[in-house]
Amino acid sequence: MFALLKPDVFWLIVANLLLGLITLSCFAFLAVSVIKDLRLRSRQKREVARIPEDHLSGLKDLGITILSEGQEIDEMEHQM
8 A cells, every 4th residue: 555655656557557458448449340340241141142042153154245246336336
């Protein structure tokens, strides 16, 4: 009890308490960030799971398609 009345010890305890609070707030921020990231990942997995697998089965090897067969739009309008 009498050690707290000494200025050197008092400021050491105050500094340690402040550093402890800063450390706890950093851990809390980290925990909240990890929880948000895990929720976002699980939400994305649920959204992907809603799309039926047979709907996407033919699109895996499709590649890039061009409806105009590489012709410019002006040329296509003249052909019609």
